[in-house]
Amino acid sequence: MGLAGDLSQDLLDQVKQALAANTPLRIQGSNSKAMLGNPVAGELIDTRGHSGIISYDPAELVLTARAGTPLAEIEAALAEAGQMLPWEPPHLGPxxxxxxxxxxxxxxxxxxxxGAVRDHVLxxxxxxxxxxxxxxxxxxxKNVAGYxxxxxxxxxxxxxxxxSEVSLKVLPRPRQCLSLRLHMPAHLALSALAEWGQQPLPISAACHDGEALCLRLEGGEGSVQSAFQRLGGELIDSRFxxxxxxxxxxxxxxxQPLWRLSLPIASGATGLPGRELIDWSGAQRWLKSTAPAxxxxxxxxxxxGHATAYSAVADSFTPLPAALLRYHRALKQQLDPQGIFNPGRMYADL
Structure with missing residues (x-):
């Protein structure tokens, strides 16, 4: 798919210059995730020019692309071959x-x-x-040798x-997809999801929006239709x-401030003030609340679990315990000894 857009040497040269001058770098693509983490003071290193799909073999279910490649471009190429990025990444920007x-x-x-993003990074x-x-x-x-x-x-x-580049495992798109809405309160939805999680149902998404439980069924036509007949509910647009x-x-x-709570999947009600949207069968809770951080x-x-702030009401990420902070500092020292890469983005002293 061509080599146009290979700026790896330019990026490397910019990093070397920053190291020589001991200048911090602010790494940025489209800046669509700017709401997460602290602002970084440093020289901009923009990856968007370093773009393009390097290789894609649908038969091998592997795609390699440069870091600045638009996610939409990758998803379009995969869709043409009836494939997808399995973890369904949020864009949060065009x-x-x-x-x-x-x-x-x-x-x-x-x-x-x-699975999560890291499960598909080869x-x-x-x-x-x-x-x-x-x-x-x-x-x-199977290539897991080394660091x-x-x-x-x-x-x-x-x-x-x-x-600079990333190789990703991709998967075929499901043959059939149906999305359902079942009216039930949140506590009953969590109980039902816990029960269904032990059964061979083709559920690939589950969310309670405050009023009803929404499910997505994906797989072969027979299994999806069978699950639909069993679970019932009204059909909704899968663009939900x-x-x-x-x-x-x-x-x-x-x-209102937005928080993301990552919790054990069997957690019940959080007891926090505000409005909640339950995702990931209960393992992810979106919270709209003015409660103190x-x-x-x-x-x-x-x-x-832990909470991540998606609004500028507190530091985005939960402060690290002292022992874990020491580990992070040691890791940062090993990989970025001069501390030039996005200093303070996740934690002020890293």
């Missing part, structure tokens, strides 16, 4: 890039059934804090290195899941 998608580590409604080329362009992993799932920096960088928001993933539902529209984070921790 020009989201694959590098930013991997760096942010966000997953959509299919995540509990298909390999990468990375510019390190030592001024080297290195390749990690490969293009097959797996590819998955380590997933969700690191560019704080450990600059992604796109709107959920991209935060376009009415729930997200008001100006300390209260929200304390309750999330009491339930065995």
């Amino acid at each position: 020009a989201a890039t694959v590098g930013g998608t991997v760096a942010a580590g966000l997953s959509g409604p299919r995540r509990p059934w298909a 390999g990468s080329r990375v510019i390190t804090g030592h001024g080297k362009l290195l390749r990690f992993g490969g293009e097959v799932m 797996d920096l590819s998955r380590l960088l997933t969700g690191s928001f560019g704080c450990l290195g600059l992604l 899941w796109d709107d959920l993933r991209e935060q376009r539902l009415a729930f997200f529209a008001d100006s 300390a209260q929200i984070r304390s309750q999330a921790a009491a339930l065995g």
Whole structure:
């Protein structure tokens, strides 16, 4: 698919210049995930020019692309071959890039059934804090030898290195998809989901929007139709899941602070003030609340999870315990000894 758009040497040169001048770098693609993390003061290194699908073999279910490649371009190429990115990544903006998608580590409604971003990252080329362009992993799932920096960088928001290329495992699109809406309160929905999770039902998304339980059934025609006959409910447009993933539902529209709670899937009601939207069969809760950040984070921790702020009412990420912070500092020192990559993006002292 061509080599146009290969700016890896330019990016490497910019990193080397920053190292020589001890200048921090602000890594940015389309900036669609700017609501997460702290602002970074540094020289801009823009990945969008480093773009293009390098290789894609539908038979092998592997796609390799440069970091600045628009996510929409990748999804369009996959759709032509009847395939998809399994974790259903949120774009959160019209020009989201694959590098930013991997760096942010966000997953959509299919995540509990298909896995997270890092589960589908096979390999990468990375510019390190030592001024080297290195390749990690490969293009097959069995290639796990050595230091797996590819998955380590997933969700690191560019704080450990600059992604240049990424190889991803892709999957065929399901043959049939039906979306249902079943009217029931949230506590009954959570109980039903816990029961259905132990059964061979082709559920690939589950969300309670405050009024009803929405389900997506995907798979072969026979299994989907059988599950529909068993579960009942009214059919809804499957674009509902796109709107959920991209935060376009009415729930997200008001100006109240938005929080994402990551909880054990069997958690019940959170007991927090505000409005909740339950996703991932209960493992992800979207919360609209003006409650203090300390209260929200304390309750999330009491339930065995953590809370991430999607609004500028608090630091985005839950503060790290001292032992874990030491580990993060040691890792940062090993991979980015001069601390030039997105300093302070996730935590002020990293």
